[in-house]
Every structure is written in structure tokens, then in C-alpha cells.
Amino acid sequence: MNPLMDSLQKGNLKRIRQACANCRRRKTKCSGERPICFHCRRNKHTCVYEPYSVTVGDNPPNAPVTSNAENTQQTQLLQRISLIESRLAELSGQTAQQPRPLMDLGPPGQQISLSQPAISGNHSFLAPSQSVLSSVIDTYFTHVHNQPYSNFQETSFRQGLQNGTLPRCLILAVLASAVRFSTHEFYAGRMLEASDVYAREAWLSVLTDHLTVEDNMGVHVVQTVNMLAVIDYTAGRVNSGWLKIGLAARISQGIGLMGEPEGWLPVAEQEERRRAFWSVYLIDKLISCGRCRPLVILDQDCHIQLPCDESTVRQGETKKTYTLLQLLDWNTEMADTPSPFALVILLASIFGRCTRYVYANRHSDEIPPWGTKSEYSAINSSLLLFESYAKMGNTLVVDMLTASVGTVGIIDHQELGHRVFAHTLFHLCHCLLNHPFVLRLCLKPFGSKVPPSFVTRAVQNGLDHATHLVDLLRDVSDAGGLVESSFYAYCVAIAGGILSIASHEESQIALYRPSDMLECFQRGMDILDRLANFWTHAANMSVRLRDFHAQQHRLGSVLDPTGVTRDLDPMSEETFWSMLDYSIMGSNPRKTSNASGSDVPRMPSPTSWTLGSDFLAAASPSVHTSHEDMFRGLSPALRLSEVEYLLVVSWECCLPRSERPSAGPFPFPEPLHVPSPFSEIKDDASTPIASHTIIRYIDYINMTSNNQSSPWEAVASGTTAAILANIIIYPLDTIKTRLQVQVHSRPKCTETKEDEPRSPQPIPTSYDNVIDAVSHVVQEEGISGLYRGLSSSILSTASMNFAYFYWSTKARTVCQHFLKSYNIPDSNSIVKELLLGAVGGAMAQICTNPIAVIVTRQQTCRGADEAKSIFGVLTDIVRSEDGWTGLWRGLKVNLILVVNPMITYGLYQWLRGALLRFRNRLGFADAFLLGALSKVAATVVTHPLIVSKTMLQSKPPACRDGRAFRGFTEVLLFIIQHEGLRRLYKGLAPQIVKGFLVQGLMMMLKERWESFPLMTLN
Template sequence: MYMALEPLHGGSIKRIRQACANCRHKKTKCSGERPICFHCRRNRLACVYEAYSTTVGDANPPAPPPSAIANNPNNAELLQRISTIESRLAELSGRTARSNENDFPDFTISGEHSPPLNNATDAGVFSTIPNSPIDYSSFPPPPVLRSVIDTYFDHVHNKPYSYFQEASFRQKLEANSLPRCLVLAVLSSSVRFSTHEYYVGKKHEASEKYSRESWLSVLTEHLTVEDSLNVHVVQTVNLLAIVDYTAGRVSSGWLKIGLAARISQDLHLMTEPDKWLSYAEQEEQRRAFWSAYLVDKLISCGRSRPLVIMDEDCTVQLPCDEQTFSRGEWKKTNTLDQLLNWKTELIESPSGFALVILMASIFGRCTRYVHQNQKPDEIPPWDTKSEFAAINSSLLLLESYSKIGTQPISETIQQAGQSYTNVDGQQIGHSIFAHTLFHLCHCLLNHPFLVRLRLKPFGSKAPPSFPARALQVGCDHAKQLMDLLLDATESGYRIESSFYAYCIAVAGGIHSLASHFEHQSTARRQSGILHYFSRSLDALERLANFWVHAANMAVRLREFHGISHRFASLLDPMCLTDNLDPACEQICWSMIDYAILGADPYKKPLMPRTGISNLPSPSSWDLGSGVLGTEPSRFEATNPDIFSGLTPTMRLNEAEYLLNCSPGTDGLA
């Protein structure tokens, strides 16, 4: 019986003289191998054999405890070198057992923390082996890790979510004081933008595997360990929620952001942090909470997706400006409630991130009105007491707080002059995102399909001028949204945030509908609308190089444009009382529901199998198929293999059920 359980013993029961600290603590049978036993090597733990006299009676005097040695500055470097040598020896001892994997040298992670990056031997040990499989349970070689961290702060940080003070994050990474789960989540979020040769042809795989390992680390090292929750867990789960949601694992992402919100509340992050923390740590806690708040608002843009965090529960002050944060200083700012109140005296102009939070609050109110209100309105939207009018009034707050809406982004950059820095760029980037949300709110409030639903209960009482004016407002803001993003791109900004894909797709759907409106479709006007529709597709195709759901949205938008002429009655004020076919109504909902719009179009088709006749199937439309009579898309020509990653090849099994926090496959995984 023991022979079957212990194959390393070669058929005999081997009595060892001493067990390592991990095995003794967990009361697990230790193989006694040095420098690392079988149990520690299998579980990737730091194997430590304490002085024998501390565990068994010995005539020799006891050795000083490890903490006493570590606290001696003269021995710190020696201990680090010994630890490095032992980890290398452990890797060599396990190379035979793993020879069939042919992986890179193991960048073993001790406990829950990341490895130090300043070993002099790192560059020699971690040589790049072309075409070798990557061990995603460990970190990449130090030069690669540094490169991906640079990529994170260049492409992900403050776009729009903000979690870290960059200098502090890098110092903690070098000092081996960041949780393993957090570093893996950062890798998963940023590797898609990496240009390092280490990840050539493996970006999608790397992002998925790092995300999985990070989530496994959260489960085993934090959620199942008493008193192990902290702000780093909130940051990690937030990052993983975005990775899952944009990859099509909507249920998994939805549950993760709910978990992040509950952990935030358990840690009291919605209130002001403890004063004994440094200013940088206080601001990081605020930003961790506000980023969770922002994710909650953005991914709730769909039916049956109620919000988790309520505005009235948020008493922590809003994020400060980027310059103050980068210097590690403190500054008093307004709360969200104060910013939403027209009578509040501003302490100072809101920061870019604060403007994003303001718009996220209004956007959350907008999505509740659009998606969650299942009962017919008792007050018509043209009434000043209606929710429609109240949301429009709140949207004017952004105009009073921000100057970007009054001038092009290019002029704002020119005014910054030679003093323009990366921090200034992040501040302006937040403002761009806030104004994009501003236009998106107007697009949803005035969407032809949604306006029709709101007016239907009032029948002939609805004034014809209201839907006509709403159509004009919706089309204008759809154009302004695209103009804003184009101006930002031409001014040197990279529009790469995942949520931009949804904003662009909604605007593109309005352009498609407007192009078929007979009462205004002069040849010149229709050509202009189709130009904006084409620009929407181009923008989605560019984002599809990084985000799976953007590629899915591009396919769905092309498919919708091929049938949008059938929805021309939505734009006719004289047809408000006509009933929509249930299948047509479902298609319209799918073009404004974030989860459905980003789903795999081949697994969850835009059009129902029954209900609409003589329409092409989803598989007959492909990105770059020339709906507008144009050349095939640049995306298809330059990256023909990108769609191979749109549909994950692995299904959820019993193990993935727990890891993904999903009740099962929902057709989006």
C-alpha cells in the first residue's frame, strides 16, 4: 500500500532523518531530498530544512533562527545568493522528470510573492530558446518580465482603469513583495500588446494561461486562507474580470467583478483609507475601489445585469490628478455625491479619472433606464419630470467640468506645449474616455429602437417631433463619438481600451440604421453616413488585433448592416404604434447588449433560426467581405490568423468550473 503511494522509494519504506519545514507544518510525509523535496518541488514551494537541533535534541548549541540571520544586513546578500543557487539546483534535479516538456528554466515563485529581478546570473540562466513551449505557471525570464511590465504602463495603465503608482509598483516588484496572483494578472492584461519575441504567435495563449494561473492563485492563496484578503486581491480580480469578459467568458467576468466589489466592501474601500498609510498607498486603495466601480458600471450594459455597487454607498473621495499621484502627495478632492450635485462648490477642477467616474455614474443610470426598466413608463420621456430628462440634465455636468468638449483634442495637446509628459497624456486620455461615454449615453438614450419602445405605451399621444429630434440627436452624437476617437488617434493617442469597441459598435449600428431612412437619404447625405459606418468598422478591426470581442462585434455589425434596411420603420414617426416582429426585436436588443454584441457570432448568431426569412446566415458574412463595396479589410490582409483565436478550443470541464467561477458553459466561453 505504501509502495503505491510513494513511488520514489523504489519499493521500500525509507526512513528519513529530518523533514522540511513545509512538510512538518502540513504534517505531510517528506521525501527528505535536498535541496528540495518531492512535495515542495511538485507544489512549487520554497523548501527549507531548519537546523536539525531545533527539531530534535542535539548536544550542539541551537543555530540562530532564520529571521535573526535575515535581519543581519551582512548576511542578507549571502542568503539571497544561497537561495538562488538552491533554486537552480532544484530545477536541475527536476529536469529529468520534466524533460519531455522542454520548457524554459523554472522561474520558481516562493510562496505567494514574485521572484527578485536583480540577480546577476539572471541574464545568463534565462537564455531564450526559440519555439520552446512556455511554462505559464511561472514568470517569464526577467528581461521579458520587465518588457511586459513596461508594456502594461504604456498600454493598459490609466486606460481607463488605474491601480498603481508606477514607481512604487516597480520597486515592489524588484523587492519581491507583490503577490504572485497580481503579477500574473498584470501579465495577462498586457501581454496582448507586447512586441517581445518571447510571445510571438502565443499572445492569446499567454493571456489565457496567465489569467488561469492568476485565478488559481487567488483561490488557493487568498480566498481559502483566513485573513488573506487585501487591496492586491481586489486589483487582481478586477484585471481578471476584464480579461474574461472581453474573451467571451461573460459569466466568469460577471461573477469576478461581483466578487471584487464584495471584497472591496469587506475591506471598507468605499470609505476613506486609514491615515497611517502613506499617501501613495491611500490613493492606490481609492483607485482600486473606483476601478472596481468603473468595471461594474461598464459591463452592466445589458439586460439582466444589475449593478453591484450603488452610488449612495461610495463616500471615499474621487481620485486626484496624475501629477499629485505620481509624486506621492495628498490632495483633498470632492466625493462622487458632491460632483453630481449642481450646488456643490468644487474644491478644484476634477481630475481626468474623476471625470471618468462621474460619467460612469451617469452611464450606470442610463443603462438601468435602457436595459433594466422592464415596466412601461408612466411619465413620457418628453416630460421634464421623466428619467429621460433627468439623465440628459446630468449629462450637462460633464460640459460644465471639462474643457475638451469645447475644442479638438489636437488643440488641447498643442496648448500643453513643451511641458507635455506621459502623465499629462494619461490625464488627457481619461478625458477622452469620459467624453466617449458622454456621447455613448446620448446614443443609447436616443437610439431609434429604444425611443420606439419608450413611446409605444403612449400611442398617438406621442408628438411626431420627439422621435424625429431624438433620431437627429442620436446620429449627431454617433458622428461626434467617431470624430473624437479619430481626432485622438491622429493626435498620437492609441485608442486601445476594450470598452471602446462597444462604443464604436453602438455608433456603427446607428449609422447603419440612419443610412436607410428614406426621408433624409439624399445621395450626398447617405454617402456621408456610410462613410461613418465604414470608419466604425475600420476602428473595430484595429481593436480586433488585441481584443477577441472587438472582432466579434465587427462581424455582427457587418451582418446587421446587411439586414438593417428591414428596420427602417424604426425611424418613421408615423409607425410608432406598429408592432415589431419578436425576432426583429431580439436582433435590435442584441446590437446594444454588451454581452451579446461581443459574443462569438458563430456560436450565438445574431439572427434567430426562425422568424426572419430570406436572410443570409451569420457564416455567410465575414469580416472584410466588402459589404460597402470596398477592398478587404486591412485586418484580414495583415493578420489572417487572428480569427483562429476567436473561438477557444477547450471547453469548461469539471476543474474549470471552479477556476472560472461559472455555472457552466453559456455559449460564450
């Protein structure tokens, strides 16, 4: 042998032997520092130097030759020194770090440490006795294993636990998964706390012992991360669970789990590798039920055979099974029935296609669902394939229980778990495919071409499978089986949503009775409540499903076969989506989660929709104690009041700074597609766009309550509140109008032609302020003078509301049709909302401007003799030199006044940014003050236009001898020449006061008087 190579190899061996045991096991270069090497000190690992007696015989080439006796004494001495040094290193390391002892199963009373106190601290859960540990392990294989995930074999796991060869992270993950089902007194009342502690320690162990160490990842890491992903996802930590399942999938791909294991591996280890991979595959399919949850593992990449049956695994035998692609092929000849776990994987593959069909963009599918080549038909074909494998036509719960009874006459929960889960997943696929809301979305593009028989069969099929799903889980539970899998909560919630819809409204296309559906819905809620004892997300789903059921009276229209082409309002659509998305349904219904990386829509609870006296009181704690949204009980689809200060500040000032927009308009998740008609009562400070923003918000809230079911009822309640508020503040409106039209500087107003004789005209008394105006009007005309033109104003308010609602709806319909025709994506921006509001407001002004002109004329006439009816004023206007066009005086100014809400919003954003330079966040009082200042500033900026509009619509001043103004520019020049620049702001104070009173009264009256117009309509 080459001497040089021999010397190098000896040197390498010596360096290896001089490394600590931890670095040698991890194949990491060791610095050799004692008592703790650099690597162990950095990663806080236990550093132990083993005796290096093996190196004694490797003497240097030039070492002197000694006698055998001396050599033996030297060897013994070196062994003793090495042993002493290693023991000193252990003691020194324990003093500095308190390392954990190795895992072994000692006597029943022995404490077994699972902690790394340098990282975790001495927690009581991390030092369970052997009896506690054994009890939890038994609980795992009863309640968790094969429910439905099968990460390893029970025999091999127990043997590894006994031998102390299992990694710490895997043991902790098993404890975290099973402790929630434990009945041991050690965990009494602390199961969830213990689960969190074990899960956190397991994840830290994965990070420190495996992910940061080169070439130290194996199947046990995949198994651990897979179990931790389930724990995090079901605890509401959706993003953390999503991250972990992606990590488990990549590690499994990296270590070759997607292909067949090497043939030289033991049979048990080969099957364990298969089950670990298919468990990762299964959870990847199950948690991808959402619009922003793409799959990680594709079916065509899975070349490993499916798991074999439990009896074969327990006997330690090998069995050739099919691959997933072979099982999905109708042409595959089946010699044996696939194992229950293989059927679960088959259903998971079909379920993955089903979720992509539901959540993907269906507009690209030009084939109707009833077509033989459609994705809908392909998925149904795959479900029929499962029926042929599982012999579902003859399978009952009793049959499944009989097949799962062991040799001792006890139910084998591991065998039964996969059978029940496969059948449940089968029903869930049908529920999703035939969900009324999903059917509506799929059939809408085909309009009148949709065959009624297809709709009838699909709806009935969805109801049947929803009922079967609930009855299956109930029967299994009643028969002694375990219905405790975390995914059962989602299955029951989907079925419960369908049953809830059917229980509220009797459909003409499905053969069912609402009372039967309600009874089945209650059975599903009972199952969900039992699951809530173990799973946090199940409790959240129970709350959301009850809230959904409470408002379902207005969502039952999805069962109407004639309405598949009609659009649902955005609030209803977002509600349905929130009841289909796994991550949203499992999140806390009282918190806004960021489950999908963006603002996820969340269904509001009816208990939080009331905007009564306790609204701000309920919101105050979240405003002052945290960065949560004060409108937490409302769906993000409602947050569309882009321009009015109340909703802007309420939504934005309460968010964390990291979630606030840095500049420009903040992102609104989804705009309202049906505007609510609630215009400000002839508030000249802003066009209907500004006032509609707040009331559109409130209308949609009230549409979701138990008293309303259509947009027209919201129009009626809004109009009623507007009329009542109009009556209350009408005297202030009259005084405001008279102050704006009077010419204060009479001596300068001498516009008469030179060739005409100047005849003195009676000059009416001018008003100095609001109080002076009120006193003069009451003295000259009585109290009735303050209410002159009230009937016309009421007519103007009602017509404006309905006109705005009608034209805004038309504008949005045209916009959506245009975008769809040219395949332009629909953007949800503030610019779009302002433009659509501007179109609706402009068309409403064109339609209702004549009534506004009549109201202004009636309010500004002086003296009891001049009081005229609506018809009389209309006749005077038409007979004037303007003719019929006089009814549209001031229209241009009204159209220009759309800038008022834009100024309000822009100024608010600027003031808010300036204030945030000195504060971390805005309180409610700060936000309200900024909004008020913005509103006042916008009114001040546009007030000259408001005055000019009022003077255009009223009779010309007496000094102009009846000559009307030709436009608003002429009015502005007239005021500047005859009254001065200051008079451009005449009537500003009552204008501002009126704006505040109008907004407050409308909100209050709309809430308190909402039932009155409904009773009238009904």
C-alpha cells in the same frame, strides 16, 4: 508576570518557530512534518523550514546549567544541524514539486520563473527573461494603465517588482493584460496564446495562494481579479468575467475599500486603494450593458473620495477630492476641476443609470420622457453636469492632446487616456438614450400624445453624438493617441448601429444625408477593425455590425415618426436587442452563447439564411461532430416551429443533453408575433396550424434577406409557391379525394324506403388502388379529368393563405391587448402558440370552407357530362336541401382536426425519449425518421375524420338516393356498416404521400420562385 501565562506564551512561540516558513507567513497551523508539512503537500506549496536558532536560548525550566563554552558549542552545533535540515527540506521539496524561485530582477539575461510546474507544466511563457519582463511591464503602463482602469500606481508597482514583494498572481495578471500589445520578438505571433496562459496561471494562483488561505486577501487580489475579469469578458468568456467582477466587488467590500483608507497608511498606498476600488466600480458599470446584468456596486454605498490627478500621484502628494455623491449634486461648490479619472467615474455612474433605463422595464414609468420628472430628463441633466465640469463646449481633441503632453514634449498616454474615455462615454450615453429603437420602445405607450418635435430632437441628438463619437476616436488616433481600450469596441458598435440605420433611409425628422452617415459608418468600421487586432470581442462585433448593416433596409422604419405606436416584428426586435447587449455583441457570431444564463438571442448572418441545396450540407458537420445547433445562423426568435417534425428535430436533437428539456415542451426563447401565411395546400391530414409552423419559420428567414421587406411580400411568395406545388401534385390530390368518397361494397348499400320501388341505378366503376383510379379516370374523362377543379383549388389556396394571415394577426393583437390591459405577463409557451394558431386556422376555415366544398364537389363528379364551373356547383349546393349552409359542410371536422399537430409533437417527444435511453444523442437521420413516423402516426389517427369530412363535402353516394349526411358521426357509422372498419382508412397511402410531397415542394418552390411574386407586386 503570571508563570502559567509565561509558560503558555513560550510554548506558543516555540510552536510558531517550529512551523515552516510558508505556514508562518500565511498564519496557518503547521503539522511540522518534514520535509513537507501536510498543508504544503495538500496545496502543492513550497515547504521550507528556517533555522530555529532563536529557540535555543529558551531552555526548559529544569535544564541543567552548563558553562558558557559548552553552551556556545551546543548553539553552533544546533545552528548547523538546523541549516542542514532546512537545505535538505528545500532539496526534497524541489525534487517532489520543482517549486518556483522567488521573484527578483537579476541580470538582463536571467530567466525569471513565474510557474508552478506541479500545476502548470514548464511552459516557455512562464520563464521570461528579465528583458522580456521589463518590456511587457513598459507596454502595460503605455497601452493598458489608465485605459481606463487604474489599478495601482506605476512607481509603487515597479518598486515592488524590484523588491520582489509583489504577489505572483498580480504579476501574471499584468502580463496577461499587456502581452497582446507587446512587440517583443519573444511573443511574435503568440500574443493571444501567451495572454491566455498568463490569465489561467494568475487565476490558479489566486485560488491556491489566496482564496483558499484564511486572511490572505488584500488589495492585490482585487487588482488581479479585476484585470482577469476584463480579459475573460473580452475573450468571449462572459460568464467567467461576470463571476470575477462580482468576486472583486465582494472582496473590495470585505477589505473595506468602499470607505476611506486609514490615515496612518502611506499616501501612495491610500491612493492605490482608492484607484483599485474605483476600477472595480468602473468595470462593474461597463459590463452591465444587458437585460440580465444587474449592477453589483450601488452609488450610495460608495463613501470613498474620488481619485486625484496624475501629477499629484506621481509627486507622492495627497489631495482632498470630492466623493461621487458630491460630484453628482448640482449644489456642490467646486473649488477645483475634478481629475480626468474622477470624470470617468462620474460618467460611469451616469452610464449605469442609462443602461438601467434602457434595459429595465419601462412600462412602470408612467411619466413621458419629455416630462421634467422623468428618468430620461434626469439622465440628461446629469450629462449636462458633466459638460459643466469638463468644459466640453470649448474642448477639442487638440486641447486634450495639449493638456496631456509631458515635460519632454511626448504625449502622456496615461493622462490622455482618461480624458478621451470620459468624452467617449459621454457620447455613448447620448447614443443609448436616443437610439431609434430605444426611443420607439419608450414612446410607444404614449401613442398619439408624443410631440413630433421631441422625436425630431431626440433622433437628431442621437445621430449627432454617434457622429461625434466616431470622429473623436478617429481624430485621437490620427493625432498619435491610443485608441485601444476594450470598451471602445462597444462604443463604436452602438454608434455604428445608429449610423447604419440612418444610412439606409432618409428621415423626414432628422437633418442628415444618408451618404454622410454611410461615410461615418465606414470610419467606425475602420476603428473597429483596428481594435480587432487586439481584442477578440471587437472582431466579433465587427462581424455582427456588418451583418446588421446588410439587412438594415428592413429596419429603417424605426426612424419613422408616425410609426412609434406600431409593433416591430419579433425578429427585428430581437435583432435590435442583440445589437445593444454587450455580452451578445462580443460573443462569437457563429456560436450560440449562454451569456446571460439563458438562451441569448443572436442576430443571424445573411450568409446563413439561404435554405438552398447547401443548407443541410453546411449544417451536417455541426450535427455529427458536436452538440451545436444546426440552425446556428438563425436567431433563437425563429425557433418557433413547435409541432412539425423538421424544425423540432433540427433544433432539439443537436443540443447537448444538459440543455435539452427533461420532459414536456422544450423552452422556446421568443415566439413569433406575426404569423406567416403559408397553409398546406388543402392537405386534409392537418389544418393550417400544422403546415404553418414550418412555413412561418421559412417566411421569417426570407423576410430578413435582401429581397423582402414586409410580411405581405412573404405572403405573396408563400402563396406563389403553394399554387405551384398545388398544380404539380393536383392529380394525386384528385385521386386521393375520389378514393375517399367511393363506396366500395355496393351490395350492402341498399338504403331505399320499403314503399318505394327499387329502380336499378347505374353504378359507376370503383377503384381498387391509385394506379387503377388513374387509368380509369384517363380512360373515361381524359387527362383533364385529373385536373378537374384546379381553378377552384388555386382560389382556395390563395384565400386560405391570406385569411390565415389576417385572422392570426388579429388574434395576436387581441391577446396582447388583453394581457396588457390586465397587467398579465406575456408567456412564451407552446400552448399559447398552438391556441393562437388554432384561432387563426379556425377563422380561416370559416371564411374559406365554401371554396373547399366546391373543390371537393368538382373533384368527385364522374363523367364528362357532369363537369361544372364554380358557379354551377355553387348553384347546385344552394338549391339542395341544405341551402346556403351546405357551403359549410365539414366545418366541425376541420375544427376538430387541430389535434393533428399536437399528436405529431407529443408522439415525437415520446419516441425521442425512448431512443435516448440507448443513445447519447440523436443524429439527423434518426431525428428525421422519428419526425416522419410521428407525422404518419398522426395522419393514421385522424384519417377517419379526414375521410368523413371529404364525404360530407361531396355528393352523397348513389345508394342514399341523394340524401346527404347530417354529420361526420353518421358518415363514420355508414362506412362501418356498409364497408367495414378497414374502409375508414381508404385513400391513406396517397394521403401520406401527398403530405410529404407537398411539404418538400413548398419549401423548394418557395425558395426558388421567391422573386417572382415580388416582381409582380413591384
